[in-house]
Amino acid sequence: MPRFALKIEYDGRPFAGWQAQADQPSVQQAVETALGRLDSGFAAGARISAAGRTDAGVHATGQVAHADLKRDWDPFRLCEALNFHLKPSPVAVLVAARVGDSFHARFSATERRYLFRLMSRRAPATHLRGMVWQVQHALDCDAMRRGARMLIGHHDFTTFRSSICQAKSPLKTLDEIRIEERQIPHGREFRFHLRARSFLHNQVRSIVGTLERVGAGSWAPDRVGEALAARDRAACGPVCPPHGLYLTDVAYRADPFAE
Structure with missing residues (x-):
């Protein structure tokens, strides 16, 4: 067939x-x-x-x-x-x-890319309702970037793994976390771009939820590294809602869609 x-x-x-x-x-x-x-x-x-x-x-x-x-x-x-x-x-x-x-x-996949969209503004989302996670407070992008750098590389991501994750090992290599800040009407949008061969269940949402706490000033950036080293789910920040998350690309050794 x-x-x-x-x-x-x-x-x-x-x-x-x-x-x-x-x-x-x-x-x-x-x-x-x-x-x-x-x-x-x-x-x-x-x-x-x-x-x-x-x-x-x-x-x-x-x-x-x-x-x-x-x-x-x-x-x-x-x-x-x-x-x-x-x-x-x-x-x-x-x-x-x-x-x-x-x-x-x-x-056969060699890489997966995810995008998470986080909106920061007081007025409710209208056109993007259900397509972004919205918070009403300001966020410090530089602080979130400092926290994100601690997660790049090969680590035990137990802290950022769902308790019902079925992966055999919590060891993953996170190749990239890039945070893009954009101005929107009366607010800001933060786009988190994450790239790895594969991800644990809820890993992206756990990471973004934790970095949002850094951006809000509730966590110091260094606390992200401490949470990672703890290898303890209880050390994770809140898991953000799913509706800001997008699977944007899957890569293969040979692109099946190449013309």
Whole structure:
């Protein structure tokens, strides 16, 4: 059966996360239902695999999944047909590509990139409601950057790991945390760009929630390093809400979508 890679964008607000669940809507279920409508080889109960199992409320602009189909589709026609059958769900297939049988959306990935959007202003979010995490107080970007530098590299991230994380090891290499500050009407937006081969469950939200405390002046930047060294979940700052988080890119040794 031919295998296809799909680059997927979605608004996570209506979904209980990426992963299919028996009694709640999921992004995976939406895509699988669309596939079942257009390819007879994709039978009921068939599964697709994704690079990252995003949580409820988390968005994506560059999720990657793969599916095995009966028909050897033209990738452009597959993409168009899927987007037709995905309506009206806030899910879109940006591009599809024929890949070899050895390609796996999750296990072949060499890098993942996440974006977290944090808005600082008094007035409530309107157009970006549900798409950013909003706080009403000012934030010190330089202080957050100083705290973030302590997390770069290979570390035991137990402090920044969910208690229900199923990863075998808390050891991860965080290659980049870049914090971008932007002016918005009557406020500021802070964009946290994080890059690693893989992440622990809730690692990004735990890191951003902790750095927000630094930006607010409740934590000194050095306390981030102390929390990391503690290897204790209780030493972590608050876990920020999911709706500011986006999976933006997944990299592979050979780009499956390269023309």
